[in-house]
Amino acid sequence: MRFSRMVSKTLRDDPPDAETASHRLMLRAGLIHQVAAGVYSYLPMALRSLRKIENIIREEMDAAGGQELMMPALQPQELWDQTGRKEAFGDNMFSLNDRHGRKMVLAPTHEEVITNLVKANVQSYRDLPQILYQIQTKFRDEARPRAGLVRVREFDMKDAYSFNADEESLDESYQAMAQAYRNIFRRCGLPVLMAEADSGAIGGKDSHEFLLATNTGEDTVITCASCSYTANAEKAESTISELPSEPEATLEEVATPNIKTISALAKFLAVDESKTLKAVFYMSDGEPVFVTIRGDLDVNETKLKNALHSTDLRMADGDEARAAGLVAGSASAIGLEGIKKVVDSSVTNGNNFIAGANKPDTHFKGANYPRDFQADIVADIALAQPGQNCPRCGHTLESTKGIEVGHIFKLGTFFSEVLGADFLDSEGQQHPIIMGCYGIGVGRLLAAAVEQNNDENGIVFPAPVAPYQAHMVALNINNEEVAEAAEKLYKELEAAGIEALFDDREDAAAGVKFNDADLIGLPVRLVVSPRNLKDGKVEIKGRMDTEAGSVPLDGVVAAVQERLAASAE
């Protein structure tokens, strides 16, 4: 490609609204152009990278036994009503009407369609297992798009679905996909964490997220440096400090004037926060729920949601709390009737807690579970925090931010049961097909690759996803000798199958060309200039090299190939 013919322009100034490196650099290098919040055009260079990533994904999916197909983004809403997921996705789903007034949606994912497709094509255990995938545009009306291609509303996504006759087979498909994912991310230059994840309301047993650790990420991962335990914040477990067991004291009131928070309470009574009980009030599918957790811990709403089998969970507001007769700042489960009570298992660790007395400016001391209050549900609903201990090995946990680039789930039989996708086993028995699903955000993966690979001068593309392999800069191209040598070299590169970007601009100063080369960040830079040409040479420099080397004109192609081969390892 000739630079002079490229439609995209590089920007001299940093876009002021772009906070993350990938967003800033992709705009500056002319890779993407924003159309609306969370909606972007991919300019030619970005599309080339995207296609490369897609092809890496295809190769690994095919190698793992996947078959590619493509399903429509436009779907009847009816299909989503059958599984109840129109409701579940809520405002995150784009909806529209067709000319007949039929309700349609833009698909955020494709379980409904693929399950029906498989239902029509698979009847026997002999047809299983199947792994089907597509690379399609997905639509999610995100509440807050952010960080360029990291969180968008229209996006290129690879989604795969497995269909199996039994759990063992599902596990094989799941493991094959997990391995394919590791291969894909490695080939794209991304060191990823594979974290245990919450499988969601519909999911079955296992779920894992693949994340690029970066502090601009929006997900939180809990890791253990000692063993391999890695889990996202919604799923992570931890062991908490054991409190010494004391003889149970009597429950008695203590005046706590104007004490509303756990920290104020602990300070006022000169006890550790772990000796207090925190009360948190939620609305779960319209029903009030009273949660008790040890004062030094926080509620993990995902765990709570799972414990309650709730589809819509949120914190209650002040009016709802008052309506349920709760005294904010002094609430506890003691003596509380007519409301569902959830107790975190931390409350069974320790005793003689300080708890609210359900009247203003008053608390109890000597509160004990289950002597003084009971629970409808006792479960681990605590948020794992760095500094707590690993549930596997006891080592101190750490926390890191990350961008989620892939997610795999064992779905189980939810979709096959609702949509009637059954098969007959060898004994003629009918069973719902067991499913898994496996997603990769392709555009987000590109953004993550840029986020991971850049320096102060620009992008440092990993060769397998770079839009071109070589950036050939011709300096003083008005010089006939340079023009001739550069044209010849450009043709040689193309003939050798090396994708080259040829900066043939006549009017751009050397500095401009070098800066653009650094900004775009192709793996190998070649400089054809009068100075080098005098010795019959061309300058060659890897994007991260501090010093440039030089090669004879007739050895350039081989030298580029050598460098690319080396960087591919």
Added chain:
RNA sequence: CGGGGUGUAGCCCAGCGGUAGGGCGCCUGCUUUGGGAGCAGGAAGUCGGGAGUUCGAUUCUCCCCACCCCGACCA
């Protein structure tokens, strides 16, 4: 959805109750060519939209819209 912020030329921004400016980019010519060159000339704007106040609004007031950031949300 709550909080904060920003909308002025392709990009980055300044400005102001009297009808809009700088830098970059762009066009023409000359000069220049190893890290964002120089000179001369030039084109380019519904000042986000609407209403109001005013003799006069890009500027003040109100409403709306868009975008960004934080939070909530993110099977």
